Amino acid sequence: MAKSRRDSADSYTLRARKEGYPARSVYKLEEMQVQHRLIRPGDKVLDVGAAPGSWTLYVHNKILKDTGSIVAVDLNPLSLNPVPFNVTSLTGDAFSSEIREQLTSLGPYDVIISDAAPMTTGIRSVDTSKSEYLSESVFHLALEQLKVHGNLVIKIYQGGGEATLLQEMRKRFKKAKGFKPKASRSDSFELFLIGLDKLGDNHINQ
Numbered sequence: 001m002a003k004s005r006r007d008s009a010d011s012y013t014l015r016a017r018k019e020g021y022p023a024r025s026v027y028k029l030e031e032m033q034v035q036h037r038l039i040r041p042g043d044k045v046l047d048v049g050a051a052p053g054s055w056t057l058y059v060h061n062k063i064l065k066d067t068g069s070i071v072a073v074d075l076n077p078l079s080l081n082p083v084p085f086n087v088t089s090l091t092g093d094a095f096s097s098e099i100r101e102q103l104t105s106l107g108p109y110d111v112i113i114s115d116a117a118p119m120t121t122g123i124r125s126v127d128t129s130k131s132e133y134l135s136e137s138v139f140h141l142a143l144e145q146l147k148v149h150g151n152l153v154i155k156i157y158q159g160g161g162e163a164t165l166l167q168e169m170r171k172r173f174k175k176a177k178g179f180k181p182k183a184s185r186s187d188s189f190e191l192f193l194i195g196l197d198k199l200g201d202n203h204i205n206q
């Protein structure tokens with residue numbers, strides 16, 4: 001059977017293999033980091049929906065090196081071997097009470113990055129509403145666990161309330177914008193929402 005376009009390895013997949021990253025999604029974070037300097041050496045970073053672990057590995061290898069720390073949470077374990085020394089890996093639903101408790105005890109965080117995505121069904125309205133739930137949950141986690149002046153990245157499927165969420169982010173961050181990485185697949189309807197410089201509770205934009 002002929003391979004579909006999605007099955008065949010594209011240049012990002014080949015580059016990820018060559019550079020030792022378990023997923024091509026690393027280059028989406030790289031684009032956002034290069035444009036917005038989201039993460040700085042010494043930061044405490046929370047990666048939500050971290051498996052197999054490309055974003056976490058990139059943050060460790062390219063930004064933090066032997067400074068700062070990362071908490072990586074996913075329903076599935078990371079496939080990094082070894083897991084870098086400054087990474088705490090939690091396996092479970094990021095929004096369950098048990099994991100929330102652990103995230104709280106390890107926080108607060110300078111930066112929260114989330115590439116969390118639901119299991120897709122192929123039915124766009126179902127997939128976008130699952131993505132909307134996840135992205136709103138990450139936003140609420142950030143309201144609790146992200147430090148003032150912190151930065152946030154949330155993935156959402158377009159058609160899943162991205163305009164409303166962006167509006168909410170604009171109230172809570174000095175700047176918030178949508179970002180479509182070049183590394184996203186051409187048929188992907190994902191969008192990243194970036195919040196820069198979280199405002200204090202007394203400075204919320206109305």
Ligand SMILES: C[S@@+](CC[C@H](N)C(=O)[O-])C[C@H]1O[C@@H](n2cnc3c(N)ncnc32)[C@H](O)[C@@H]1O
Nearest residue numbers: 049051052053054055074075093094115116117
């Ligand atoms: C696209 S993958 C992330 C890839 C990752 N950024 C990387 O570069 O390796 C999306 C991840 O979101 C995770 N996920 C979805 N819902 C979640 C939840 N409620 N809690 C934790 N992780 C979740 C999935 O298990 C999946 O591993």
